[in-house]
Amino acid sequence: AQTVTQSQPEMSVQEAETVTLSCTYDTSESDYYLFWYKQPPSRQMILVIRQEAYKQQNATENRFSVNFQKAAKSFSLKISDSQLGDAAMYFCAYRSSKSSGDKLTFGTGTRLAVRP
Amino acid sequence: DGGITQSPKYLFRKEGQNVTLSCEQNLNHDAMYWYRQDPGQGLRLIYYSQIVNDFQKGDIAEGYSVSREKKESFPLTVTSAQKNPTAFYLCASSLDRSAINEQFFGPGTRLTVL
Numbered sequence: 001a002q003t004v005t006q007s008q009p010e011m012s013v014q015e016a017e018t019v020t021l022s023c024t025y026d027t028s029e030s031d032y033y034l035f036w037y038k039q040p041p042s043r044q045m046i047l048v049i050r051q052e053a054y055k056q057q058n059a060t061e062n063r064f065s066v067n068f069q070k071a072a073k074s075f076s077l078k079i080s081d082s083q084l085g086d087a088a089m090y091f092c093a094y095r096s097s098k099s100s101g102d103k104l105t106f107g108t109g110t111r112l113a114v115r116p
Numbered sequence: 117d118g119g120i121t122q123s124p125k126y127l128f129r130k131e132g133q134n135v136t137l138s139c140e141q142n143l144n145h146d147a148m149y150w151y152r153q154d155p156g157q158g159l160r161l162i163y164y165s166q167i168v169n170d171f172q173k174g175d176i177a178e179g180y181s182v183s184r185e186k187k188e189s190f191p192l193t194v195t196s197a198q199k200n201p202t203a204f205y206l207c208a209s210s211l212d213r214s215a216i217n218e219q220f221f222g223p224g225t226r227l228t229v230l
Binding site for chain 1: 149151156157158159160161164174175204206208215216218219221222223224
């Protein structure tokens, strides 16, 4: 079974600075997808960024980028120029590309605080 | 506006009662999912459905039941057999079961057992 580990329960960053959230996962599969979701105080889950395992290039979405290290099974999220609205819980998630890959397996989350 | 709606936002239940959480989507998505969120545990899959009149158990299906009679609706019933039902419940949908497709989430329902 796949597992996703987020070892940082809480992180803090100064507004306009850069912060990196860590995520590691365990799988025996070679083809899969990785996601970072944001959950603000409203508790609505919002997709931040997605990475296909077969792609070597790291995904980027505006101020959000990932460092995907497939061999190390690491998938960290970098937030540049942090803004107050970035304060939220961030969840790393894994999804298999196999026919049984219907579910997302989530980590336990990292709570990000942004200091003004 | 296309999206997923969940109702009610807050729900209170007495022990021993069944309760049904509503999830509706107007995105024309085939696949729908129910997740449970507990503090410090992330989200866990309860049930999912790939198509109308078909659904499969997720990792923590015991004490829950679902139906999928219409494409746009996927209600979740929390039965009295669920030993610890107090949690935040999230419904999601995706275009189909393909892993590449994003799962869109509803706003959630907070269930509290009194």
